[in-house]
Amino acid sequence: MSIEQLELNPRIIKAVNNANIGVARDILKFSGPDLQRLTRLSASDVHHLQTAVAALFCKKPPVSALQLYRGECPEWDCGLRVSMGCPVLDGVLRGGLLPWGLTELAGPSGAGKSQLAMQLCLSVQYPAQYGGLGSGALYICTEDSFPIRRLKQLQNEQPSLRSDVPPDVVSGICFSDNIYVEHAADLGALMACVSQRAPVLLAQGRVRLLVVDSVAALFRSEFQADQGLERSRHLTAFATALHKLSASYRLPILCVNQVTDVMDGDSNHDAGLRPVDSKVVPALGMAWANQVMVRLMVTRLPGAVSMGTQSSARRRLEVVFAPHLARDSCLFGVWREGTRGLPSPPTQDASS
Amino acid sequence: MKPVSASPLSPSVKVKLLNAGFLTSEELLQLKPLQLSKEGGLSLEEALEVQQILREGVDLPGEGGAGLGSTALELLQQEERSIVTFCSSLDAALGGGVPVGKTTELCGTPGMGKTQLCLQLCIDVQIPECFGGLGGEAVFVDTEGSLVVQRVADMAQAAVQHCCLQDQDAEQRDALKDFTTESLLGHLYLMRCHDYVELLAQVQLLPDFLVKNPKVRLLVIDSLAFPFRRHFEDLSVRTRLLSGLAQQLIRMACQHRVAVVWTNQMTSQLRGGQWELVPALGESWGHSATQRLLLHWSGGRRLASVFKSPSQSESSVAYSVTREGFRDAGPLASSPSGREQDSSRQSESKQDSSSQSGSKRPRTQEGQ
Numbered sequence: 001m002s003i004e005q006l007e008l009n010p011r012i013i014k015a016v017n018n019a020n021i022g023v024a025r026d027i028l029k030f031s032g033p034d035l036q037r038l039t040r041l042s043a044s045d046v047h048h049l050q051t052a053v054a055a056l057f058c059k060k061p062p063v064s065a066l067q068l069y070r071g072e073c074p075e076w077d078c079g080l081r082v083s084m085g086c087p088v089l090d091g092v093l094r095g096g097l098l099p100w101g102l103t104e105l106a107g108p109s110g111a112g113k114s115q116l117a118m119q120l121c122l123s124v125q126y127p128a129q130y131g132g133l134g135s136g137a138l139y140i141c142t143e144d145s146f147p148i149r150r151l152k153q154l155q156n157e158q159p160s161l162r163s164d165v166p167p168d169v170v171s172g173i174c175f176s177d178n179i180y181v182e183h184a185a186d187l188g189a190l191m192a193c194v195s196q197r198a199p200v201l202l203a204q205g206r207v208r209l210l211v212v213d214s215v216a217a218l219f220r221s222e223f224q225a226d227q228g229l230e231r232s233r234h235l236t237a238f239a240t241a242l243h244k245l246s247a248s249y250r251l252p253i254l255c256v257n258q259v260t261d262v263m264d265g266d267s268n269h270d271a272g273l274r275p276v277d278s279k280v281v282p283a284l285g286m287a288w289a290n291q292v293m294v295r296l297m298v299t300r301l302p303g304a305v306s307m308g309t310q311s312s313a314r315r316r317l318e319v320v321f322a323p324h325l326a327r328d329s330c331l332f333g334v335w336r337e338g339t340r341g342l343p344s345p346p347t348q349d350a351s352s
Numbered sequence: 353m354k355p356v357s358a359s360p361l362s363p364s365v366k367v368k369l370l371n372a373g374f375l376t377s378e379e380l381l382q383l384k385p386l387q388l389s390k391e392g393g394l395s396l397e398e399a400l401e402v403q404q405i406l407r408e409g410v411d412l413p414g415e416g417g418a419g420l421g422s423t424a425l426e427l428l429q430q431e432e433r434s435i436v437t438f439c440s441s442l443d444a445a446l447g448g449g450v451p452v453g454k455t456t457e458l459c460g461t462p463g464m465g466k467t468q469l470c471l472q473l474c475i476d477v478q479i480p481e482c483f484g485g486l487g488g489e490a491v492f493v494d495t496e497g498s499l500v501v502q503r504v505a506d507m508a509q510a511a512v513q514h515c516c517l518q519d520q521d522a523e524q525r526d527a528l529k530d531f532t533t534e535s536l537l538g539h540l541y542l543m544r545c546h547d548y549v550e551l552l553a554q555v556q557l558l559p560d561f562l563v564k565n566p567k568v569r570l571l572v573i574d575s576l577a578f579p580f581r582r583h584f585e586d587l588s589v590r591t592r593l594l595s596g597l598a599q600q601l602i603r604m605a606c607q608h609r610v611a612v613v614w615t616n617q618m619t620s621q622l623r624g625g626q627w628e629l630v631p632a633l634g635e636s637w638g639h640s641a642t643q644r645l646l647l648h649w650s651g652g653r654r655l656a657s658v659f660k661s662p663s664q665s666e667s668s669v670a671y672s673v674t675r676e677g678f679r680d681a682g683p684l685a686s687s688p689s690g691r692e693q694d695s696s697r698q699s700e701s702k703q704d705s706s707s708q709s710g711s712k713r714p715r716t717q718e719g720q
Contacts, residue, residue, distance in 0.1 A: 007385075008400070009397060009400040009401060009404060010396075010397055010400075011397065025549050028549060028552045028553055028556065029552070029589070029592075029593060031596045031599070044404070045404075048404060048407075050556050051556065051557065051560070053553070053556075054552075054553035054554070054556035054557045055553075055557065056553070057549060057550050057553035057554075058543075058550065058553050058554050058557055060544075062491070062541045062542060062543045062561070063541070063542050064537065064538050064539070064540060064541055064542070065492075065501055065504050065536075065537040065538070065540040065541075065542055066534055066537035066538040066540075068501040068537075068542065069501045069504075069505055069537050076542075076544060077499075077500070077501050094502070098500065100497055101496075101497045101498075233583055236581065236582065236583055237583055240582055240583075243546075244546075246497075247497075247546045270461070271648075271649035272460075272461045272462065272463045272464050272648075272649050273461060273462065273463065276652060285620065286461065286618060286619060286620050286629070287619075287620075289461070289462050290462060290577075290578075290581070290617045290618075290619075290632075292462070293496065293497060293498055295462070295463070320463060321462055321463025323467050323468075323498040323499070323500055323503065324500035324502055324503040326675060
């Protein structure tokens with residue numbers, strides 16, 4: 001953005017060019033007196049300059065919360081949510097995933113994180129009235145290879161999971177065509193995927209959900225214990241790239257994360273970052289926790305539940321923090337047709 | 353409006369404008385520069401100069417205006433208003449609430465309730481004066497995307513119900529007619545910034561917005577740390593930007609009589625072999641806010657500690673975040689295991705010693 005484009009007195013523009021400040025955004029980095037010194041303009045000239053440059057970057061006028069509430073600003077808050085595919089799970093999230101920002105899903109292995117992530121990739125493809133966004137998903141795997149057979153099974157069972165959707169709508173969506181899977185074996189590949197490959201798909205409108213499964217794997221393996229600062233820097237760069245994608249394309253991003261054990265000594269440090277009685281805390285520390293907007297945790301509980309002829313281990317989905325949710329939780333199980341929450345006290349087999 | 357003949361323009365330009373038929377400065381300001389140059393017989397540069405000189409009286413904030421030349425007694429006698437937080441113990445600890453005309457920082461780890469407190473203040477600033485509020489408006493600058501309008505609507509509704517239960521006389525009942533969820537949402541102005549350049553630009557334009565909306569009594573930036581905790585090649589640039597930003601915010605608080613509130617993150621720092629949680633953005637940033645509140649967990653309860661204040665003593669109070677919003681803590685539930693009781697006793701004794709000696713006060717360092 002060059003300075004010549006501003007509606008200013010040519011005298012001011014000439015003075016700014018002579019001072020070799022650079023592009024318009026650099027003007028904002030100087031204070032009023034600094035600019036006066038560099039350009040030798042008067043205080044009022046500098047004030048006009050700063051106001052003109054600021055107006056370049058704040059094109060949208062402020063809106064009132066009432067306009068947002070009435071849905072008059074769809075580019076800010078369209079009022080939609082991405083359903084989890086089950087009314088009990090959606091109840092904990094008050095409708096579903098927020099259609100913007102970083103949502104984290106953390107838990108120990110086997111708790112059901114990838115199952116939930118895959119279910120989201122399917123449910124985002126439904127039209128908005130059924131809790132989707134009418135578009136596909138990009139799934140980035142960093143750990144094992146993508147569980148393609150399980151996805152096929154979930155796809156075939158969609159009619160029985162989503163009994164709220166008319167069958168012709170379900171059969172009209174070709175689910176596997178709209179899920180793009182990428183494998184990233186190291187940090188470089190992950191950053192390339194997020195900063196170069198993903199924008200191509202997003203610009204074409206094919207994808208309205210990004211899943212990273214998992215965030216922790218590459219960051220924990222590529223850095224030694226004493227490279228904390230280095231890891232923090234890369235983590236921040238990665239999170240910045242994700243936020244930029246989310247802001248430019250109105251994209252919800254689900255990050256799957258691992259957990260570490262809570263050390264006795266710092267039970268108060270990360271007390272807010274995990275559920276109150278939890279012995280594990282999501283990995284990657286405070287640096288990562290500061291970047292996510294919604295943190296959900298899944299845990300595996302002792303005992304099993306049954307539904308019809310199927311039985312599943314008991315699991316819990318919990319909200320650790322979110323700007324719009326209470327610290328709610330629900331029990332759920334992983335079944336053939338997908339992940340379903342348990343609305344009432346489940347029938348228990350003999351617990352272990 | 354002023355006539356052209358009395359305006360501070362150069363005589364030759366004045367003659368040209370008067371000959372062209374312009375009588376008041378208002379007419380000159382209404383035209384675009386090109387139109388003005390054509391109709392007034394001026395060059396484009398002269399036309400731009402004219403408009404700039406005439407705008408000076410309107411745009412520039414009174415630099416030497418309010419505040420200078422008053423004695424301390426006058427300042428004391430000026431009514432110092434505060435915005436209540438609906439958590440009575442926190443209001444008491446702050447000496448009435450969040451003060452207008454000063455800057456307040458909220459620090460805390462994610463999920464402590466900083467955004468919730470900010471939203472609560474945005475609602476509470478609008479409480480009518482006959483209920484003890486300020487009857488003002490609020491501006492919320494969102495840098496993280498953590499504003500979910502559903503939540504604001506819930507809190508607004510709860511505040512309306514709270515006030516409806518308390519109306520005692522005709523004046524209050526009258527004021528309640530305008531105090532609805534819609535009006536609360538309507539007087540909350542939202543701005544979204546995606547990076548630090550947009551935030552700096554927005555803060556540059558805010559004084560003009562405050563002049564056009566003189567009823568605004570609260571400015572919230574949530575969060576201020578988030579856009580600045582990117583990778584900066586040169587940390588001294590960040591420090592310089594932050595100090596410039598702090599100056600602008602303090603000036604806005606004083607000149608426009610608004611309470612400025614911003615939220616900060618926490619970062620881990622290795623100190624003497626132990627990892628400590630300290631507010632982010634560095635040591636020099638710690639001096640920017642007049643008052644600092646730390647929201648943290650202790651023994652299974654949420655505590656708000658006032659740890660920097662020129663007028664209030666350091667103290668910690670319990671609070672809770674409910675569906676209605678930011679409120680007093682409920683009665684302390686008996687902890688199920690002895691282990692939790694021990695940790696709560698330990699943390700409370702740590703806090704006692706910190707309020708006495710001040711040595712355990714959260715410290716920060718450059719470069720964080």
